[in-house]
Amino acid sequence: MTLAQSIPTATVSESMSWVGLALLFPLVSAVLCALMAAFRFRGKGPALVTAIALGASFAVILRAYMTYSGTPVVIPIFDWIDFSWSGGGTFKSFAANMSLYVDRLTLFWMLFVTGLGTLITVYASEYMESDRGAGYCRFFFGISIFLASMTALVMSDNLLMLYLGWEGVGLASYLLIGYYYTRPSAVAAAKKAFIVNRIGDLGLALGTFLIWSNYGTVQYDTLFAALSSGGWSGADWDKSLIPYLLMLGAFGKSAQIPLYVWLPDAMEGPTPVSALIHAATMVTAGVYHIARMYPLFELHPDALATVAWIGGGTALLAATIGMAQYDMKRVFAYSTISQLGYMFLGLGVGSTFAAAYHTFTHAFFKALLFLTAGAVMHGFGGQLDIRKLSGLLKVPGFRIVGWMMLVGCLWLSALPYSAAFFSKDEIILAAFINGDRAIPALGWIALGTAALTAYYTFRVWFRVWLGPVRYEPDPVEMAHMAAAHGADHGHGDHGHDAASHGAHGHSASHGTGHGHGDSHDFHPHAPRLAINGVLVILGIGAVLAGLPNYLVMAGRESENWVQWMLAGSSAYQGAGVPGGDHSHTILGMDAHRAMLLLGGCATFGGIAVAAWLHLFSRASADRLRSALLANPLTRWIPLGAERKWLVDEFYHWVLRLPLWIGGQIMSFADRHVLDGALVNGFGKLPLALGRLFRPLYGGPLQGYAVTMAGGVALVLAWVVWMWTRGAH
């Protein structure tokens, strides 16, 4: 029995149309935010409205989750496109209605999307407060649009509405990355994200077209029915192209090789955006899409293997780059790419459960990490360079942030028995032993990557939070703040002499850090309730994300909750987990024991190296780097990693430059050849025609009458002629 056959047929339910409110609330809040911007509202209203709307959305999803009966439900909102036509050919209809498809996979995704959305909105209400006014409205408008689009993407019952949501989140992402539109780097990053995503979206669009032309539908339930009734013949080249095209879309949105380059730059956006859109939710859309289309991918083992290799490769590549970055948010961005790679690896080796579980745990701890990074950035004048921050745990008011980041770091490093450990462990395990789909080589790569992950994560934490107290604001950021918001910024004194801080490096001990009374001094300002509260909640959430597995270990549940959430959806592969029956072995040990051992070694090994190089003996880290640089055989390692393996440069020389040259040539040709020849020739043909007929319109009343009567006479004469010809 294939996966498609195991999906229960969806029932159409009008009575559950209240679920549509989950889509409506963010839309309403977007409209309200726009109105507040139009009326030049300066308070925190937009944040309040958005938080309430998203909270309500979460409540709706929660209620849907509580009342969900177990069989997928299609909830029609209204008929959008429903064409059918007769004639030759096999396919006679194209239906894509505004309908929601609710099954456990949908609810699972929506639960953490709306839940995290609400929390991060609350966080952002404090984080963005210095921008109150038009910017504040714009920000929450973007967030609302994002949530509405994401809801459409996840809950749609057809690929067209999914595409609509897909483009919508892309737009929101573009708008929010470019939020600080006065900064050229932010604008460039926004454009980069948009354009790189276009490449992926092209794949998604073409894949959708091919699905329609091959299966005659873009609606999930009919598509799954078509798949299960042997719609697959295997021979058609265009059918086998579908998963690769869909994959391209997923790789664009979820930042995988070769389209990952936009995500690190996307950190130009405000940190809550990085946390919500570029870490926890939007970037998992690709994972969701493949999980949703899993019955299709299942028919193409090669495509799944491709997903696995790309995922594993991305995980490793991003981890190596992350090791050498100094910008805290960029390190986390590369870690996001790397963790997304793990998810795709899980999908590729055939464990949708592992991928979904990792998405779930990752959403919490990565949002937590970004928000803590944001709190540091917010508190220390936009400073993110880990070389310029040290020992912050001793700065008053930052203790909660520091400990919460530790939780995030431990989870990212997959501390044994933490939630992230379970989920990552499942992925690596599946790579080792999951039947036909297992690719052990990728298992080893993933294990190695886990060690690297632990290293670069704790490199950040040890550098920033332990050691001697040292901090300074970011000059660029300070200049920006002073220029843009100096007057009404709550801590307007940040702007003074920012450049001098930057030039000398500002060193202060805990006791004197903010006590100088010197106006030239920089005062970190500690986060308040909204930020701290959200951090603690997310920390607890990250811990609790392991609960499903603890319950199974304690024998209280027979099945992991996440696995249960996949039941009856397109991504459900049965109750068992790989290695669950203890019949598999790795290195002669029981698979699960081996994973615990190997994973633990990787984690603690990474942490230990990080502790040595970045806590106890920071000088040796520099020595190591210069030693590597001194040796011509090894100097490519630090240089390459720091410069992101020159992928951006590669794209620039191989893709952008030729395209730019081509564009210049085209433009030249357009101006001098096409405009000259075509426009003067074909293009002017209609104009010439127009001139030809112009005299007909020039005359007074009788001129028109003559032309009309003449036309009628001509027609009549012609009809008579035709009639006589036809009659005889």
Add this chain to the structure above:
Amino acid sequence: MTQALLAMAQDGTLPELPETLRAAPSGEIAAALLISALLMAIGVVGFLSRRNMIIMFLCTELMFQGAALAMVAFSRHHMDVSGQVFVIFILTVAAAEAALALGLVVLLHRRRETLSAEAWGELGE
């Protein structure tokens, strides 16, 4: 009544219809149609060649009457009264249109002090 008439028709005892109720000979119809076509043609030619707006309007009236005459002729040909009913309506509408036309012409005459259609050639390419 109908039964009786049918019976009479079968017996051949149906009384002779008066001249006006019998189908006209086709020659008469053809003549009427010819005149209607002539009226139409004169109307069109007049409309195209005359510049005086009142005359032009009279020419459209000629065309209307040509159509009306054709209706009457065909009505007679088919022995069907509805064509003649149509003519009544044509006359009515023509009267309404005449009222409108005169109103318009008066309005225009006030503005330009002329009845020539050529005075109105401002619009155009």
Add this chain to the structure above:
Amino acid sequence: MMGMESMGPRLGLLAPEMVLFAGAVLVSVIGLSRSAGMRRSVPLWCIVALVAAAFVSVETWTQERASAAQLLFPSMGSFVKPMLALVGVLLVLPGIGAIDRGVEGAIASGRQAFDALRVMRGEHYAFALFSIAGAMLLCGASDLIWLFLALELVSLPTYIMVALGRGSRKAQEAAVKYFFLGALSTALFLYGFALIYGSTGTLQIAGIRDAFAAQAAGPGIDMTGLAGLCLAILGLCFKITAVPMHFYAPDVYEGAAVHVSAFLAFVPKVAGFVALAVLLGTAGWTGHALIAADGVRVAYTGLPEPVAAVLWMSAVLTMTLGNVGALMQRSIKRTLAYSSVSHSGYMMIGLIVGAPAGINALFFYLLCYGIMTTASFAALAALERSGEEVDSFDDIAGLRVRHPAVAWMLAISAVSLVGIPPMVGFFGKLALFMAAFESGQVALVAIAVVNSAVSAWYYLRLAIVPLVAPPSARSATVVSAPSRWPAICAVVCGVGSVIVPLAASRLLQASERASEGYGAGSAVAGDESGPKGSGGLYTSRLTRP
């Protein structure tokens, strides 16, 4: 023959027209009130009447009444009447504040006493209601007299609306041209009606259809009938601004007040297309099954060859001449007039394809066209420059800076008129071209698509000039019209062009009523197994099963 017993149900079908007549009388009386407030309420009553008519037309329409009326298209009214009434509401708005402006201003400032002879707001709106009622009456036309009277009821009020819409000489010139050429076209189709009567011996539409079918089953429709049909079609081409009767359109649209041009671009067109559909319905398309004189069962498909050829050429010429004519205009209103001509060309494709698919697509297109063209005219009506209408591209250069809403609505309507996907115009074209494609009119579709591409040239100018071009000296002096309603109408229509597509499939379903039941009442009940899809351009097939 229709007896007295079917009068009751038929009167029920006429309820919306009666509502509009009552509204027209009411409005013309209120318009003469001494109180300025009462006079100002005229458009409101007009809208009330139209909304009531829309409501009534939906409520009173029943299958039973429709079939009692012995119509060729028994259900057409149930789509066309609400459409006319609702777009009519939008057409009322652009005129608010423009009609009687000088007189009302003088009265308000005390320079002039109220004089019932000088105000004409009441007349204007009453005429608009009469004209819309005439277009509605056409849907119920069961004989040629009715058809003729309803057509005149549509046209006569519009002549006066053009003449009185604004005080300028241009408007009067437009009225002269419109009236005289209109009278010429009326004479033409009237003569056509006479010839059709001569050929078939009846004025009943259903009777004409049966007679034509009987002729077609024999030697073919006779010369008189064909000439009559062609004359009638050409006469009606005036109403839909189709070649060769379209010449007046640019001048009249330019000369008339902009809110009157908007009215002319929609209501007479709907009327013309309804009348053409009914007339062509008597002569063919598909699905006729009749018993010929010798008792042989005959299925008759396609329009008579000469009629189809005339329509085909007229459609191609209309869309082409409309588009090339628009290319070099400096006047926006002339551009929109040519655009309206070219859209008629597209819609004629629906007439050629015929019932059911072509007619359905045609009326859906009319709805889409009504929304987007009203948006563009209303956007123009929302602006003025030193008391004059805004009419050149110079006037709207860089409009975005000072009148962003109007500029965007102009751009949206232009983009929609090109037929670019998310907009309503795209769905109209999609339905129309798909119907044509399915029936084998590939050449026609290709020509229409090329024409759409050409039309992008001038439409995009209409979008780009207000949004991108720098403001010119002329456009700096452009101000908002005194009334907000034209702008509101533009926004409603512009937003409508974006939102209506969301309900495209529902509206398409509704438009399927336009031709529902066509052919059911023929001499022998419709033979469903008859050949579907027209047999190509120049064929009128006779198949003898």
